Amino acid sequence: xxxxxxxxxxxxxxxxxxxxxxxxxxxxxxxxxxxxxxxxxxxxxxxxxxxxxxxxxxxxxxxxxxxxxxxxxxxxxxxxxxxxxxxxxxxxxxxxxxxxxxxxxxxxxxxxxxxxxxxxxxxxxxxxxxxxxxxxxxxxxxxxxxxxxxxxxxx
Amino acid sequence: xxxxxxxxxxxxxxxxxxxxxxxxxxxxxxxxxxxxxxxxxxxxxxxxxxxxxxxxxxxxxxxxxxxxxxxxxxxxxxxxxxxxxxxxxxxxxxxxxxxxxxxxxxxxxxxxxxxxxxxxxxxxxxxxxxxxxxxxxxxxxxxxxxxxxxxxxxxxxxxxxxxxxxxxxxxxxxxxxxxxxxxxxxxxxxxxxxxxxxxxxxxxxxxxxxxxxxxxxxxxxxxxxxxxxxxxxxxxxxxxxxxxxxxxxxxxxxxxxxxxxxxxxxxxxxxxxxxxxxxxxxxxxxxxxxxxxxxxxxxxxxxxxxxxxxxxxxxxxxxxxxxxxxxxxxxxxxxxxxxxxxxxxxxxxxxxxxxxxxxxxxxxxxxxxxxxxxxxxxxxxxxxxxxxxxxxxxxxxxxxxxxxxxxxxxxxxxxxxxxxxxxxxxxxxxxxxxxxxxxxxxxxxxxxxxxxxxxxxxxxxxxxxxxxxxxxxxxxxxxxxxxxxxxxxxxxxxxxxxxxxxxxxxxxxxxxxxxxxxxxxxxxxxxxxxxxxxxxxxxxxxxxxxxxxxxxxxxxxxxxxxxxxxxxxxxxxxxxxxxxxxxxxxxxxxxxxxxxxxxxxxxxxxxxxxxxxxxxxxxxxxxxxxxxxxxxxxxxxxxxxxxxxxxxxxxxxxxxxxxxxxxxxxxxxxxxxxxxxxxxxxxxxxxxxxxxxxxxxxxxxxxxxxxxxx
Numbered sequence: 001x002x003x004x005x006x007x008x009x010x011x012x013x014x015x016x017x018x019x020x021x022x023x024x025x026x027x028x029x030x031x032x033x034x035x036x037x038x039x040x041x042x043x044x045x046x047x048x049x050x051x052x053x054x055x056x057x058x059x060x061x062x063x064x065x066x067x068x069x070x071x072x073x074x075x076x077x078x079x080x081x082x083x084x085x086x087x088x089x090x091x092x093x094x095x096x097x098x099x100x101x102x103x104x105x106x107x108x109x110x111x112x113x114x115x116x117x118x119x120x121x122x123x124x125x126x127x128x129x130x131x132x133x134x135x136x137x138x139x140x141x142x143x144x145x146x147x148x149x150x151x152x153x154x155x
Numbered sequence: 156x157x158x159x160x161x162x163x164x165x166x167x168x169x170x171x172x173x174x175x176x177x178x179x180x181x182x183x184x185x186x187x188x189x190x191x192x193x194x195x196x197x198x199x200x201x202x203x204x205x206x207x208x209x210x211x212x213x214x215x216x217x218x219x220x221x222x223x224x225x226x227x228x229x230x231x232x233x234x235x236x237x238x239x240x241x242x243x244x245x246x247x248x249x250x251x252x253x254x255x256x257x258x259x260x261x262x263x264x265x266x267x268x269x270x271x272x273x274x275x276x277x278x279x280x281x282x283x284x285x286x287x288x289x290x291x292x293x294x295x296x297x298x299x300x301x302x303x304x305x306x307x308x309x310x311x312x313x314x315x316x317x318x319x320x321x322x323x324x325x326x327x328x329x330x331x332x333x334x335x336x337x338x339x340x341x342x343x344x345x346x347x348x349x350x351x352x353x354x355x356x357x358x359x360x361x362x363x364x365x366x367x368x369x370x371x372x373x374x375x376x377x378x379x380x381x382x383x384x385x386x387x388x389x390x391x392x393x394x395x396x397x398x399x400x401x402x403x404x405x406x407x408x409x410x411x412x413x414x415x416x417x418x419x420x421x422x423x424x425x426x427x428x429x430x431x432x433x434x435x436x437x438x439x440x441x442x443x444x445x446x447x448x449x450x451x452x453x454x455x456x457x458x459x460x461x462x463x464x465x466x467x468x469x470x471x472x473x474x475x476x477x478x479x480x481x482x483x484x485x486x487x488x489x490x491x492x493x494x495x496x497x498x499x500x501x502x503x504x505x506x507x508x509x510x511x512x513x514x515x516x517x518x519x520x521x522x523x524x525x526x527x528x529x530x531x532x533x534x535x536x537x538x539x540x541x542x543x544x545x546x547x548x549x550x551x552x553x554x555x556x557x558x559x560x561x562x563x564x565x566x567x568x569x570x571x572x573x574x575x576x577x578x579x580x581x582x583x584x585x586x587x588x589x590x591x592x593x594x595x596x597x598x599x600x601x602x603x604x605x606x607x608x609x610x611x612x613x614x615x616x617x618x619x620x621x622x623x624x625x626x627x628x629x630x631x632x633x634x635x636x637x638x639x640x641x642x643x644x645x646x647x648x649x650x651x652x653x654x655x656x657x658x659x660x661x662x663x664x665x666x667x668x669x670x671x672x673x674x675x676x677x678x679x680x681x682x683x684x685x686x687x688x689x690x691x692x693x694x695x696x697x698x699x700x701x702x703x704x705x706x707x708x709x710x711x712x713x714x715x716x717x718x719x720x721x722x723x724x725x726x727x728x729x730x731x732x733x734x735x736x737x738x739x740x741x742x743x744x745x746x747x748x749x750x751x752x753x754x755x756x757x758x759x760x761x762x763x764x765x766x767x768x769x770x771x772x773x774x775x776x777x778x779x780x781x782x783x784x785x786x787x788x789x790x791x792x793x794x795x796x797x798x799x800x801x802x803x804x805x806x807x808x809x810x811x812x813x814x815x816x817x818x819x820x821x822x823x824x825x826x827x828x829x830x831x832x833x834x835x836x837x838x839x840x841x842x843x844x845x846x847x848x849x850x851x852x853x854x855x856x857x858x859x860x861x862x863x864x865x
Contacts, residue, residue: 133489
């Protein structure tokens, strides 16, 4: 048994310690908001937070989260930055297919939680690991700025 | 019943909006609504007045689950934000895409095919509800009007909500003719409206095929022959089953699956079993073989798509002949949601949970594979985590059912990203020879274009081939818009070695044709030492819509104003899918030949606009998709297998590389055009033309990669 804390709730899970958090969340806990995209930490679709830090859950074993706080997209609205990011995403109609957006929102929320007024370079560096094949990047950038209350005049 | 349980979960999951987010339409599986009033296949109204729209098209990002309900709500006079949306069940007749002939979301046809039918569906229901109210009040229906989900009789001040009228309305004959609003009467259509599918997509509750969860379900990892046409030789079952959680090994002729209690166990089991393969007949096939075949094929005359005047003679007799060969690579789709499908196959039937652009032909394929009857094969469609044409194919569902034939429980088959990239059905490699004869002033007098490549249509729907010509293969080439006194366009079909499957990819033929036509026109302008915009405009005198989008794009971009060294602007025009798009790309070429598109100006005239913000979003989307492909996209084959495997070596555009994109919409009352694809088709030549402007290097082979000089 592995003991985890997911979105504030204790969970006992019967998986091997090397099992990635992604599959533990999706297939064992049926929390399907966290998405599988590449399995190699290349696309960011599976981004979650461990103690507030963004991690790629497809390459992070459950053992790395024992004794720590796991936050997923299902729980991100419990944080002030998460609520702001979700609201900005809705305001600017960021999503298209939406599949990558859980990961985008988790990365953006981690950025704003640690850096409330990010520059374009800060956004690039925080968000470059998150691929969107629908090409919502311009709106992601604008929505992060909206959530942060910074001007989006120039790219 | 397990399926019912799942449906309940699915329906309630759609309501979990929470967190103070605005309530938007719920989206759910089919057949959950039992409403008394269902005047047509698209629409149901229940006794509370709740409207459910059964969408003939699936949402894959393009905004269809907003724009289509807008058409219904416009005529039905209801609040579109409260319309519930259901994915349609498989049915190639009832939910046919009239522009395609089967149930299909593709080809940028959703609005084009449904603009009238869905408005008519809404108007029909409204007419019946108004009639029901008028009969109850014993007044003339013309004295009543519908507004915000109710019927009003102004003279008496009476009002009845739709919910109170559905039982009476359901007993009325369905009128054959109903009046549709004039565009000037539209309240919703033509004004930006927030997407209806956003709430679930920002809180993790939106359900894609990969999110299907069923009691007792198992998870399978699959490995398919790494070489095209290879066979499974062996797998170490004992080692695979030694992995904790692994239950079963399913051997197929050309694939093997490990079934386990969760996906990670299945993946580990697959790795431990280390399948061995017979490489098969394509073991030595490499790109050079494929390209050589195409080059050879393109030397032969092909099926004639267009022949006006004597282009060969005119070119031979011209002051100068300009000619070029253009090549475009195999491309993967790389949708963010990897291929997956969940199947529960029993003696009674087969339930399939998948996101598909083609439910009807998917159902037929499963019927053929299993011998089950139509009503026994139930396709539960889902939101698509990207389509781009990949989910116009049902190979992933067939593979999952092949595996499920050996598994007692419901089983979810997920392809790894590597499987997804290496067993895609690829955008075909195309090889185009093009030439023109020009006069002393550089004006083109004749144009000759031969296209060689795989025919997707010949495999997918042979009936679409007309007079020996594949209309997709010659799309945007046959109907290129520039006026010449002689034009010849022909097509040679040349398939890659068997086992390498080609398929639809965003923009389809128009993407391939537009790249060649718009690049070569740029070459002709350069030869004539003329401005590329002016050169195009002179050949478009009879096409005011095309001239307008080009001129607007040029104006927006500061066309003609000088740029620093190493920067350039390129322009391109795409007429396709019933729309006209012009784009200017501004590019910076760095000291090491690094190409960076910095700005894109996009002007679109798609006729009548339904949701302008969706049009903008689709242009942004198409542009990023096209830039990705033009800069990096390439699937190559060596020793019978695909060399790329994941986002590390199949590179796609990321946020830090994305240019600023400005989209301008042209107001028009022309018939509505498609918007999902022309943005992609247009941007590739606009980018390569910008590289030419910046460096003098003409890109005739995609991707751009490292071709730009240092």
